[in-house]
Amino acid sequence: MPEEQVVEDATDEEIFEAVQKMCHPKENMKINGGDDDEGAAPQEPKPTRKEALQAISTLRKCLEDIDSLFAQKLELGLATFGRETRLEASKELVSTSITD
Incomplete structure (x- = not known):
């Protein structure tokens, strides 16, 4: 399904929810599928x-x-x-x- 068609079929509420998810990714981590950096090695501390x-x-x-x-x-x-x-x-x- 082309992207234009998906946007045309979307309701105002669906568009609003999609924008909210993009604007607040940390708050919506569980909704968005979690943090992509999970399992990544912890960052080393900055040298003195x-x-x-x-x-x-x-x-x-x-x-x-x-x-x-x-x-x-x-x-x-x-x-x-x-x-x-x-x-x-x-x-x-x-x-x-x-x-x-």
């Missing part, structure tokens, strides 16, 4: 800033002996990432006074 900076340090050591445009671009990207990571960390610091 320290772990990310250690990885950058390791990669930079590997790039020391490579003289190519790719290595230069990668080193620039790693330096930028490291700087942004440190800047983000500094924004989270809270000022204190010596009497605190």
Whole structure:
């Protein structure tokens, strides 16, 4: 049955219910057949800033002996990432006074 014919035969109530299901998929999970991600491996936690900076340090050591445009671009990207990571960390610091 062509899609146009299905839409023409649908009542206003059926269209309303279909739109509601599409707009609120989490609320209608049981109606829609459950979560598609069931059984998927749980997501790994995001690495800490320290772990990310250690990885950058390791990669930079590997790039020391490579003289190519790719290595230069990668080193620039790693330096930028490291700087942004440190800047983000500094924004989270809270000022204190010596009497605190």
